[in-house]
Amino acid sequence: MTDIDINTVRRFSRTVSQRIGVLDADYLGSGRPLAEARLLYEIGEAGSTIRDLRSRLGFDAGYASRLLRAxxxxxxxxxxxxxxxxxxxxATLTKKGxxxxxxxxxxxxxxxxxxLAPLGESQRARLLAAMAEVExxxxxxxxxxxxxDPAAPEARACIEGYFSELQQRxxxxxxxxxxxxxxxxELIPPAxxxxxxxxxxxxxxxxxxxIKGKTGEIKRxxxxxSARGLGVAQRMLEAVEAQAKDAGVGRLRLDTNRTLTEARSLYLRNGYKEIAAYNDNPYADFWFEKRL
Known part of the structure; x- marks a missing residue:
């Protein structure tokens, strides 16, 4: 990244924060700053646990507690x-809330x-498209x-989501x-x-x-x-490769089904080469390998 890149981000942040009222202690005439107004919005008509609010907004416990008390x-x-x-x-909203x-x-x-109102139709369309891209x-x-931990509830939920999608596809x-x-x-170190x-x-x-010896196999x-199109798979693949190198793995292998075209594209553009079958997986149509 260059200094121009950094300055562009900073200028964008200053412009947005000023235009949407982030700097105003009386956000939208509510008599409170943006953080309190946003917290009120997130609690919403259905209410929310404090744990979920902190997770969604990235607040630490002390800051969230102060805002909630206010x-x-x-x-x-x-x-x-x-x-x-x-x-x-x-937290739930009172009638006044x-x-x-x-x-x-x-x-x-x-x-x-x-x-949006001051802009022409084409400018509005461009701004809205740019906003969606930035978001x-x-x-x-x-x-x-x-x-x-692969046995933890969130891990099992992910794997069940994976199995469910394969069942459909x-x-x-x-x-x-x-x-x-x-x-x-099989997914706990050092295995x-x-x-x-x-x-x-x-x-x-x-x-x-x-991991088996100097060979690693990517699974699941x-x-x-809800998160597709954000580069999640690419980032995960990079994390897997980095960990494999740290563990002394010299090559990575994987298999995939012909219906998973996105997966094949991901592996091919990351330097994986198609190889002969190395297992008897009945659902595999392609096998890939990459030397690390």
Whole structure:
């Protein structure tokens, strides 16, 4: 990245923050700063647990607690134990809070209208398309990939999502018992590794790495439909390759089905070469290898 790149990002941030009122202590005439107004919006009509609010907004415990106390002191929210888990606190809007929430929504719509109204039709279309593109890439910036326990609930949920999709996409369905194994014990160091991708606090993908000697095999690579188009698979593949190198793996292998055209494209553009079959996976139509 160049100094010009950095300055472009900084200038964009200054322009956006000024135009949407981030600098105003009285955001949208609500009498409160943006952080409190946003927290009120996220609680919404259905309410939310404090844990989920912190995860979605990236607030640390202390900051979230201060904001919530301010809203509670103004009579806008009610804090109480969650009905499904008394150890977790839940925030709900009071009648006054619902009124404020509706007012903020109305004023937010008017602010959006004021940003678009001065532009011609083609300029509006270009701005909206650019906004969608910027949002997509900013979301991608928030992606994290970590090594996780393959037996943990979030890991199992990912793998079940993966199996469910294969069941729908494969012509004859999919039976996990008939394919090459990737059991939890095979994805724990030093036998292997399991990776979880998270975005805005939500688990959006997984990948497994099995290791045997100097050869590694990629298994269970999957991205949730909600996060596709953000480069999640590419980032996971890079994480798997980096970990494989650290573990002393000299080559990576994998197999894939002909219906998974996106996966084949991913591997080919990352230097994987098609090879002869190295296993008897009944669902495999292509086999790939890459020297690290």
């Amino acid at each position: 809203l509670e002191a103004d009579g806008l929210i009610r804090l109480q134990p969650d009905q499904t888990d008394a150890r977790v606190r839940r 619902l009124t404020q929430w509706a007012l903020l929504n109305e004023r937010s719509d008017k602010l959006a209208h004021s940003l 997509r890439f900013l979301r991608a910036c928030a992606l994290t990939i970590e090594i996780a 494969f012509e004859g369905g999919f039976d996990p018992e008939q394919t090459v194994s990737a059991h939890p014990e 292997g590794y399991f990776f979880i991708a998270r975005l805005d606090g939500e688990t959006v993908g997984c990948a497994g790495l099995k 690579m999957w991205v949730s439909p």
